[in-house]
Amino acid sequence: MAHDPPQMQTSDPAVMRALAHPLRIEIMEAMDELGEATASEIAERLDQSVANASFHLRLLASAGFIERAEPRGREKPWRSKHRGRNLRPDPDDPSSIAESSELGALVVQREAARMAAFLRAAPAHLRSGEWIPAVTVSTATFWATAEEMAEVAQELATLLDRFEDRRDPANRPEGAVKGRLFSTLNPDLDELIQGADDSEPSDDGAS
Incomplete structure (x- = not known):
């Protein structure tokens, strides 16, 4: 039976904290791309020891991000439990907001570094x-x-919903390559601070 995982949605700070590590973010990306993988396969792909890969895989499993897939003989692969993850914080929980912000900052750092590396290497690969x-x-x-x-x-x-079915290689048209989208959206921090200051009562009013 085909594995058809649901969408993950949580604002639990403990769950977000479990993902907020550069290697675990990389592991989840690899899982999303590969479908399933053993600790040895993850270790080879990410240039890690098998012991270190196994340690981080177990942490991801305990937080509910991955689960065991069907055994392959003596191999015991892992797979993602979800087809996507919505980790938007609970606006009424300061710890949820803090953990979501930390996780988001790690993702931005990683993607910004990846994009910068691509742009520096691009002249040698975009000549056509x-x-x-x-x-x-x-x-x-x-x-x-x-x-x-x-x-x-x-x-x-x-x-990107229109490309979702192309996770299956059979649905990819000739000439398709893996694309990367990195976007950010945020209100200006200075204006948020100014707005909060403007809403506070003044202490210099006449009594």
Whole structure:
């Protein structure tokens, strides 16, 4: 029977803390791409010892991110329990917000470093020009309410739904390669701070 995992959705700070490690983020990406893998396969792919890979796999399993797949003879592979992960924090739980922010910061650092490495290597690999229009680095400034910005976030989240079935190699058209999308969206921190200051009562009013 085909493995059809559900979407993961949690704001549990302990669960997010379990993922907030550079190697465990890499392991989950590998799991998403491979479908399933043994500790030895993960170790080889990520240039780690089998013991270290096994340690981090067990931590991910205890937090509910992965589970055992069907045995392959004597091999015992792991697989992701979910087809995607929504780890948006609970707005009423400061620890949930803190853990989600830390996890997000690690992902941004990793993806920014990956993109910078790609751009530096690109001149040697984009000489034909075919893929140049597919590469973009863009920034934008705009003014929106919290509700409008949340709508943009949802639109970004669903942007790639039309490619979801291509996780199966049989559904990929000729010439398709793995693409990477890295996007960020956030209200300006200075304006948030200024808005909070403006909403606080003044102490210099007349009594």
